Structure formats: structure tokens, C-alpha cells
Amino acid sequence: MTFNYSDRMNGLDGSATREIFKLLSRPEIISFAGGLPANEYLPVKEVNEILDEILSGGFAAKSLQYGSTEGFPALREILTDYVKHVGINDAKVENTLVISGGQQGIDLTLKAFINKGDAVLVENPTYLAFLQIAKTYEAKVYGVKAESYGLNIEDLEAKIKAHKPKVLYCVPTFSNPTGKTYSAENRRKIAEITAKYGVMVLEDDPYGKLRFSGEPVPSLKSFDKAGNVIYITSFSKILSPGMRTGVAVGNKEVIRKLTICKQGTDLHTANLSQLIAQKYLEKGYLFPNIEKSLPLYRTRRDCMLAALDKYMPKEFTHTVPDGGLFIWGEFDADVVTKDILPEAIERDVAYIQGNEFYAVPQEGNRFIRLNFSNESPERIDKGVKALAELYKEKISQAKSKK
Amino acid sequence: MTFNYSDRMNGLDGSATREIFKLLSRPEIISFAGGLPANEYLPVKEVNEILDEILSGGFAAKSLQYGSTEGFPALREILTDYVKHVGINDAKVENTLVISGGQQGIDLTLKAFINKGDAVLVENPTYLAFLQIAKTYEAKVYGVKAESYGLNIEDLEAKIKAHKPKVLYCVPTFSNPTGKTYSAENRRKIAEITAKYGVMVLEDDPYGKLRFSGEPVPSLKSFDKAGNVIYITSFSKILSPGMRTGVAVGNKEVIRKLTICKQGTDLHTANLSQLIAQKYLEKGYLFPNIEKSLPLYRTRRDCMLAALDKYMPKEFTHTVPDGGLFIWGEFDADVVTKDILPEAIERDVAYIQGNEFYAVPQEGNRFIRLNFSNESPERIDKGVKALAELYKEKISQAKSKK
Numbered sequence: 001m002t003f004n005y006s007d008r009m010n011g012l013d014g015s016a017t018r019e020i021f022k023l024l025s026r027p028e029i030i031s032f033a034g035g036l037p038a039n040e041y042l043p044v045k046e047v048n049e050i051l052d053e054i055l056s057g058g059f060a061a062k063s064l065q066y067g068s069t070e071g072f073p074a075l076r077e078i079l080t081d082y083v084k085h086v087g088i089n090d091a092k093v094e095n096t097l098v099i100s101g102g103q104q105g106i107d108l109t110l111k112a113f114i115n116k117g118d119a120v121l122v123e124n125p126t127y128l129a130f131l132q133i134a135k136t137y138e139a140k141v142y143g144v145k146a147e148s149y150g151l152n153i154e155d156l157e158a159k160i161k162a163h164k165p166k167v168l169y170c171v172p173t174f175s176n177p178t179g180k181t182y183s184a185e186n187r188r189k190i191a192e193i194t195a196k197y198g199v200m201v202l203e204d205d206p207y208g209k210l211r212f213s214g215e216p217v218p219s220l221k222s223f224d225k226a227g228n229v230i231y232i233t234s235f236s237k238i239l240s241p242g243m244r245t246g247v248a249v250g251n252k253e254v255i256r257k258l259t260i261c262k263q264g265t266d267l268h269t270a271n272l273s274q275l276i277a278q279k280y281l282e283k284g285y286l287f288p289n290i291e292k293s294l295p296l297y298r299t300r301r302d303c304m305l306a307a308l309d310k311y312m313p314k315e316f317t318h319t320v321p322d323g324g325l326f327i328w329g330e331f332d333a334d335v336v337t338k339d340i341l342p343e344a345i346e347r348d349v350a351y352i353q354g355n356e357f358y359a360v361p362q363e364g365n366r367f368i369r370l371n372f373s374n375e376s377p378e379r380i381d382k383g384v385k386a387l388a389e390l391y392k393e394k395i396s397q398a399k400s401k402k
Numbered sequence: 403m404t405f406n407y408s409d410r411m412n413g414l415d416g417s418a419t420r421e422i423f424k425l426l427s428r429p430e431i432i433s434f435a436g437g438l439p440a441n442e443y444l445p446v447k448e449v450n451e452i453l454d455e456i457l458s459g460g461f462a463a464k465s466l467q468y469g470s471t472e473g474f475p476a477l478r479e480i481l482t483d484y485v486k487h488v489g490i491n492d493a494k495v496e497n498t499l500v501i502s503g504g505q506q507g508i509d510l511t512l513k514a515f516i517n518k519g520d521a522v523l524v525e526n527p528t529y530l531a532f533l534q535i536a537k538t539y540e541a542k543v544y545g546v547k548a549e550s551y552g553l554n555i556e557d558l559e560a561k562i563k564a565h566k567p568k569v570l571y572c573v574p575t576f577s578n579p580t581g582k583t584y585s586a587e588n589r590r591k592i593a594e595i596t597a598k599y600g601v602m603v604l605e606d607d608p609y610g611k612l613r614f615s616g617e618p619v620p621s622l623k624s625f626d627k628a629g630n631v632i633y634i635t636s637f638s639k640i641l642s643p644g645m646r647t648g649v650a651v652g653n654k655e656v657i658r659k660l661t662i663c664k665q666g667t668d669l670h671t672a673n674l675s676q677l678i679a680q681k682y683l684e685k686g687y688l689f690p691n692i693e694k695s696l697p698l699y700r701t702r703r704d705c706m707l708a709a710l711d712k713y714m715p716k717e718f719t720h721t722v723p724d725g726g727l728f729i730w731g732e733f734d735a736d737v738v739t740k741d742i743l744p745e746a747i748e749r750d751v752a753y754i755q756g757n758e759f760y761a762v763p764q765e766g767n768r769f770i771r772l773n774f775s776n777e778s779p780e781r782i783d784k785g786v787k788a789l790a791e792l793y794k795e796k797i798s799q800a801k802s803k804k
Binding site: 112263 | 414449509520628666667
């Protein structure tokens with residue numbers, strides 16, 4: 001029989017990053033494609049210790065039985081403290097919802113706010129999975145012009161007036177894919193202008209704790225006076241992505257709506273994941289372990305920056321992020337990174353083509369996202385060199401055709 | 403500011419069962435409301451042993467890093483064997499998707515198939531969370547008349563012709579809320595007639611392994627020749643609900659669509675949950691532990707049946723399930739179980755009102771769902787007695803008003 005899928009499935013392909021995961025099983029592939037934290041800093045020993053305690057102590061039956069949709073009360077309590085690190089000082093337990101990773105925070109927010117055809121705004125370019133999730137809610141997505149210091153406020157206001165969006169999605173700290181950070185002043189203005197027009201802001205902060213240089217900037221949420229900002233962060237990059245655990249912080253009424261949506265999607269986040277996060281925070285393991293991991297990430301970033309400058313053609317420019325996992329590159333030449341990717345993979349290097357990050361995909365033709373967190377310096381150097389050779393060939397071919 | 407939620411949030415309240423969970427923290431409440439497996443049979447020792455192995459062995463980093471959306475290959479491989487127990491003999495790995503509990507299987511199926519305004523059919527009455535999830539997809543839900551042996555086939559065909567539904571949802575084994583099981587012949591006919599009209603069937607089987615009496619019946623999926631049946635089952639009732647882990651089995655193309663939907667909701671199911679399920683099956687713990695738990699469930703069912711027959715007013719009738727967790731009761735009297743629930747809770751007994759299980763809520767006014775799995779025989783007796791006294795008072799008040 002032929003299957004009569006919902007309209008939202010039209011043109012909805014698997015996400016490029018998820019497909020790329022299948023390549024990673026070939027060990028010779030040097031992958032700049034994913035967004036994986038370094039295997040070396042996954043805290044196996046600490047998690048082992050915590051699980052021993054959970055399952056030999058009073059938590060045993062509780063950890064296997066059903067839990068409440070909102071999350072374990074003790075974890076939510078700790079999370080109200082945790083978000084003070086990004087300047088959210090007034091969160092109470094009722095303002096928090098434990099989520100099954102940051103991805104779920106996006107899904108629940110769009111479920112609670114978006115009807116088919118509603119407009120949403122994103123930074124241009126933006127996180128590819130957001131664009132995919134927006135398709136499943138049949139939203140119209142418009143990109144806001146970005147500057148080195150954040151969103152272009154004039155363009156933001158113009159797009160709000162033109163499209164009457166319900167939601168603005170952004171990654172203000174170490175943006176995915178650009179690695180850029182919005183200034184405090186830019187965040188304050190975004191909070192003001194969205195409040196003025198009644199636009200919800202979904203502030204996604206998966207990378208903020210991975211800062212190698214520069215000064216921390218308070219969250220956009222910390223400038224929220226109207227209650228229109230939902231802040232989501234996850235433990236994927238700083239504890240374990242396999243746990244699928246994060247938190248959404250927002251207005252009490254909004255969090256209640258997200259909770260109702262979560263009831264219908266997975267009832268609650270896996271208990272062991274929640275308890276691991278809770279105890280990892282309680283025991284004070286998080287910040288020292290992040291601190292220990294930063295030199296490694298910084299080294300890998302620096303190694304990639306050096307290799308890019310050493311090998312890449314002169315037509316190539318790139319961002320220099322203060323943290324996070326990604327460098328964003330642009331070719332000022334007649335190349336389409338998507339079309340070149342299969343050949344790169346043949347030469348054992350993977351990246352994500354720029355198209356994936358744009359509401360209008362062809363705007364990303366000449367861009368690539370490069371992840372530096374999950375390969376050794378030697379392999380980063382080797383991979384960038386191979387990539388550079390390939391692109392030099394392609395650029396010279398493109399020129400000779402003219 | 404006022405929040406401009408999506409249309410799907412209109413009238414979408416928290417599910418009754420989830421709200422009732424909050425009452426369970428009062429230990430004096432005797433709860434017949436939830437659907438929790440017995441605490442006594444949560445396999446704490448086995449899970450502890452498995453986690454020790456996972457985190458001290460080669461699985462350590464793998465269990466904390468990102469996984470693939472489809473689930474761990476080794477778990478999916480085992481699951482193709484596991485579903486042979488319900489007569490699904492031809493499932494390959496590509497026909498399986500690891501899901502974050504049965505609830506997610508429902509959510510993903512509706513996401514992949516349902517547009518706003520599309521019709522879905524359910525057994526009348528049906529699982530309350532299905533009705534809630536259907537609201538989030540703005541589906542029109544129609545109840546199919548039920549008989550003691552399953553769905554009324556004439557009514558099913560008439561409703562298919564009248565409403566052109568995309569999906570039929572049912573719980574053919576130990577149905578929630580009635581505890582009833584569809585006959586093999588009824589399943590065969592449902593498979594045939596839905597294939598004829600191109601209707602997808604979502605067969606939900608959370609309770610099938612908890613059989614205390616009678617003979618097993620093959621799954622509806624085992625009668626599927628057209629590929630239109632999606633079978634979902636979870637480990638919540640037979641291993642641990644807190645793990646949030648289950649499986650969807652279906653046509654390869656359909657499973658691919660569900661996988662794309664899952665990418666956007668939680669990326670993948672928590673790794674530790676998946677690995678616990680995998681090793682619990684590999685080690686052969688599942689079936690012996692179920693076997694050990696059955697006498698306890700049977701005793702509790704029998705205890706509740708005896709108490710209902712002993713204490714309840716003559717206007718009360720109920721089902722006698724061969725397994726699962728629920729007894730479904732009906733008052734042939736002028737009572738509305740929803741209105742009486744607050745008084746029951748004042749007397750320290752909780753149940754779920756019938757309304758929650760009907761597409762047209764008022765059809766359930768005189769019904770109650772009683773869960774027997776999670777209270778001791780003494781408390782079941784005490785709770786039913788208190789409930790019976792309350793209902794006798796209410797029925798006599800209703801009569802005296804006439």
C-alpha cells in the first residue's frame with residue numbers, strides 16, 4: 001500500500017548531521033561534521049561512582065519507577081541555582097522543566113506556540129535542526145541579518161513588522177554554526193524589542209560553558225523583563241550527550257504549557273539521566289571537569305585555526321570563536337560546498353555544507369561548518385590539509401571554466 | 403505579556419494520570435489511579451549488575467557519547483527476536499526503531515501521518531493519553547463500538563467509510579482502560595479491513611506480557627500483509643518505566659519516517675536506558691522476572707475482584723481481565739464519577755474517571771478505571787470498601803432526589 005503521510009513530511013529529509021553520524025563508523029574518516037564533545041572528557045569514572053550510589057542507596061526503586069513530567073524536584077531545585085551562572089537569578093522550581101536534551105526544548109516550544117503557517121525568525125545562518133523542527137510544525141522561517149556583535153536590530157524590527165513572527169530562535173553564545181557571541185548590549189536590545197512586539201524568544205545555550213577566551217556575557221534571558229524569553233540549555237556538551245538531559249527555564253505559565261506538551265511526547269525524561277545530572281551537580285563535579293577540558297578544546301581550536309591559515313586557499317575566510325565547537329568558513333569563489341562534500345568524504349574528510357543552516361538553503365552555498373572538538377591535533381592538521389587541496393583544485397577548475 | 407499559544411493548546415489540560423501522580427506523594431492515599439508496575443518487581447539488583455558491566459567495560463564512552471537516532475544496532479537486532487513472541491516473525495533491524503517509551507511511538511506516528519482535521523479512529527473507550535496526543539495534532543477522533551471479543555467490525559467499516567480516517571489506534575491485548583483482549587479472528591479482520599481501505603493501524607501493546615490467565619493471542623501486526631500496521635511496545639511495565647524505552651516495528655519506509663520525526667524530538671533515546679534493555683534481554687532476565695511477578699499481579703487482581711464483589715453496590719458491574727493492570731467498572735445509576743472523585747480523594751482513595759477515555763467525554767460519566775498493580779491486598783480491600791461506601795451514599799442520594 002502507499003502511505004499517505006502528513007503534509008509536514010513533504011521534503012523533510014533526515015538531518016545532515018544525523019546522516020553523517022553513520023560515516024563516523026569508518027575510522028579513517030576525519031570528521032569535522034558532528035558536534036560531539038571530546039571522548040577524552042566524558043566523565044566515565046564519575047558517572048560510574050554516581051550510578052553505584054543511586055542503585056545501592058535509597059534511590060533504587062525510585063530510579064526505575066515512573067517520575068513526574070516536570071522532572072525530579074531535587075534536580076529542578078539545583079537547576080534554579082545552576083542558571084544563576086548565566087545571570088538568571090530569579091528562577092524558582094516552577095520556572096523549570098527538565099527536558100530530554102535541548103532538541104526537545106525546541107520541539108516543545110514550537111508545539112506550544114506554532115500553528116501551520118506561523119512565522120518564526122532565526123539568525124541567518126542558524127542551527128540546522130531548528131530548521132528541520134520548524135518544518136515539522138509547518139512554520140514559515142525568516143532569517144534575520146547578523147552582525148559580528150549579534151543580530152542586526154534594525155533588520156530584526158523590520159522582519160518583526162513584516163512577518164509578525166510568534167517566535168525568535170537564537171544561539172547567542174558561540175552560535176551554531178558561526179561560533180559568534182552576541183554582545184550584552186545586543187541581547188538587551190533583543191529582549192526589549194521582542195517584548196515590545198510580543199514575540200517569544202527561544203534562547204538556546206548548549207555551548208556557553210565551553211569558553212576558551214574572552215569574557216562571559218549574561219544570557220539574553222537575564223535581560224527579560226516581560227517573561228517572553230525561554231532559556232534552554234543541556235548537559236550534552238559538558239557531561240554526556242547520551243544522557244539526553246537539559247532544562248528549560250521560563251515564565252511559569254509557559255513552562256506549564258511546555259509540560260503539558262511533554263506529557264504527550266515522552267511522559268518524562270529518563271530517571272537515571274536526571275539522577276546522574278543531579279548528583280554530578282551536587283557533588284560539584286561539573287565546573288572542575290569543564291575547566292579541565294578547556295585546554296584540550298582550546299588546543300584543537302587553535303590547531304584548526306592554524307591549519308586553515310596554513311593550507312586553505314586565499315579565497316577562504318573564517319570566524320575565530322571564543323568557545324563552543326565550531327568554526328564557520330566562507331569561500332569567496334565559485335564553489336558549492338554541498339556538491340564537493342562527496343569528494344571530500346572520498347578523501348576521508350567530512351564537514352557540513354552551509355546550505356543546511358539557512359532558511360533559504362542556497363544562501364549557504366559557499367559556506368562550510370567545521371567542528372574541531374572531536375579529532376586529535378594530528379588528524380585536524382591532516383584533514384584540513386586534504387580539504388584545502390580539494391578546494392584549491394575546485395577553485396582552479398572553476399576559474400579555468402570561465 | 404499575554405502568550406499567544408498555538409491552536410492545539412486550546413482545551414489541552416494536563417492528563418488526569420499525570421496530575422494524579424502528584425497525589426501519590428501523600429502515603430495515606432490508596433491509589434487505583436495510575437498504571438504503575440509493582441515496586442516489588444522492579445529489578446534493582448539486575449539493573450545494578452548491568453550498569454556495573456556497562457561502565458567498567460568497553461561500553462563506557464559509548465554509553466555517554468551521542469548515539470544514532472534509530473537506536474543501538476545490537477538492541478535493535480535483539481528486538482527483532484523479541485517481537486517473535488507476539489508472532490512478528492519477519493522483522494529485520496530496518497523495521498525497528500528504539501523509542502523513548504510507548505508514548506513517543508504514538509506521538510511520532512501522529513506526527514508522520516496526521517494533518518490538522520484528519521480523522522483517527524479509536525476503540526471506545528481508549529487510552530486517555532492517546533486522546534491527549536491526538537489533540538496536539540488537532541485530529542478528529544471517532545470511537546468505534548467495542549464488543550467483548552474486540553472491535554465491532556461492521557461499525558469499524560462504517561466509520562472508515564464515513565470519516566476516511568488515516569489511523570486506527572488500539573490496545574488489543576489487555577486494553578487500557580477495559581482490560582479486554584481482542585480475539586485472533588477479530589485481529590485478522592481488523593488487519594484485512596484497514597488494509598482494504600488504506601488505514602494505518604497503531605497497535606499499542608504495553609501490557610501483553612503480563613498475562614495471568616487464558617491463552618496468548620498473536621499480535622494484530624502478525625496478521626498484517628499490507629504493511630499498514632505499526633506495532634509498539636515498551637519496557638515500562640516489565641522492566642522499568644523510569645527508563646523510557648520501547649520499540650516501534652513496522653514497514654521499513656514508515657519506520658524511516660518515524661525516525662526522521664524522532665530526530666526532531668529527542669535525537670535518540672537515552673543510551674543507558676537502551677543498554678540496560680539490551681543486556682537485560684541478552685542475559686535472559688526478562689521472562690523469568692515476568693514469570694516471578696505474575697503471581698503477585700494475579701493475587702492483586704483477584705483481591706480487587708473479590709473486594710468489588712463484596713463491597714460494591716448492586717448497580718456496579720466490572721470486567722475480569724486475563725492480564726494487564728486495569729479493571730473497568732460501570733455504574734448503572736445516576737452518578738458522574740468525575741464529580742465524585744474529589745470526595746473519594748478526601749476519603750483517601752483515587753481512581754480515574756471514565757470521561758478521560760472517551761472521544762466524547764460525557765459517554766464515560768458512569769465509568770471508572772481501577773488499577774490493581776501497585777497496592778497491597780490489604781490496601782486494595784480497604785480502598786475498595788471506602789469507595790463502595792461513598793458510591794452507595796451517592797446512589798441513594800441520587801435516588802432520593804427523584
